[in-house]
Amino acid sequence: MSSTDDRRFEILRAIVTDYVETQEPIGSKALVERHQLGVSSATVRNDMAVLEAEGYITQPHTSSGRVPTDKGYRLFVDRISEIKPLSNVERRTILNFLDSGVDLDDVLRRSVRLLSQLTRQVAIVQYPVLSLSTVRHLEVVSLTPSRLLLVLITDTGRVEQRMVDLQEEVGDDDVARLRELFSGALHGKRLEDASHEVAELANTAPEELRGPVLRVATVLIETLVEHHDDRLVMGGTSNLARAAADFAAYAGSMKPVLDALEEQVVLLKLLAAAQNPGTVTVRIGEENETANLRGASVVSTGYGSSGAVFGSLGVLGPTRMDYPGTIASVVAVARYVGEVLADR
Known part of the structure; x- marks a missing residue:
């Protein structure tokens, strides 16, 4: 140049x-x-x-x-050449605040609260994507002689609960056998791979357990493979009030942006491009595919640990945004969310 x-x-x-x-x-x-x-x-x-x-x-x-x-x-x-590093005090404060979360839900709620406060924008965090997680534990609980509760816990702290109607009665010993069979097939495996193991169990189960195994396997496969409930946590919507003039100059009011924020599919698309921790995606104004967000900017990145991606997070605000500071905050919170969830 x-x-x-x-x-x-x-x-x-x-x-x-x-x-x-x-x-x-x-x-x-x-x-x-x-x-x-x-x-x-x-x-x-x-x-x-x-x-x-x-x-x-x-x-x-x-x-x-x-x-x-x-x-x-x-x-x-x-042309932003480097991300401004946080001070040691700022890093410790963020990590301690997130690490104090009692469970996955609490950690993610704390994440959006922290990110919205740091950036003064709307913060959005996607729950860990189930298909990219690894099974940490499966519990099989007998509710009645013919009904079971399955509790699947992933390495990201996500908990999925499913009911199974067996259509026949099984005793405590058979429930223990079911727990052993499925725990052995699932433990430590990525959910995408675990579904194949579960399907194989349905073909190789002992004859006397064939029916219960088939019904448990069907419910688990639906959970592992066909899970579409990609949930989000959002915070800091009130921050948009500061940018009312920015949005009014583009669309006449904030209403189009507020309408877009109510659509979970729209928000998931905003985060979809950010799947690699450390790689930040910035979409500015007209670069957003959603017409209601043509006056907004979105800064997002993935979060995870040791090369594994759990989900994505980011912020949304007016194009008149402190991009260097926002990018630094998004990267920092993503890093520590990944570390906290990986240690649980």
Whole structure:
């Protein structure tokens, strides 16, 4: 990149930084006063004219300063060279807060609360994807002589409970045998692989247990393979009130964004692109496929441990967002959520 291009990018960076902070269009005079650009006001005005002609900034009103466009934000985000590391105190605070969660639900609720407070945006966390988890424990409990309760616990702390109607009575000894058979087939296996083991059990079970094994296997396979209940936890919706003017400038009000936040399928799609821990996806304005979110930005990443991905998390807010700080917070919370869940 030439020195002229470097200088123009520094002007763009200054416009983005000041506009995010002040929510006011930025003029050349303000840039010269606030930033050590090393050039005259005339040069800054010329560079701003070029940036505007190239679509990186725009003038919302006649005689006003300039504001970044989606294209300008995209260039700014793409040129973020490194993520600002958190201090030791910040890291310990985050880890201790998340580690105090009593179970998976509590850890995820704490995660969205923390992420929304750190970024002052709407935070969204996806429950660990069941098919990517490993079975830690299976409990088989007799509720009545002909009804069982299956409790499946994964390595991410997710708990799935299913009822099984056996259509015949079985004694305590047979319940113990069922527990031993299925626990042996499932323990330590990824759920995608465990379904094959369960299906094989239905073919090789002792004759006297063939019926109960088949019914338990059917329920487990539905849980392991055909599970579509990808749940989400969301927090910080009230933060959108601070950005009412941003959304009003695009769509007239916040209502389209609020409508989109009510659709779980939309939110899952927003997080779908972020499946690798440490790799951050930033979608800005028009880059969002959902029309109601064309005035918003989404910053997301995956969370997990030791190369395994549990799920995704991220934040949603106006395009006028502190991208460096938001990216740093999203990465930090994702890292520690993965560590906390992996240690449980």
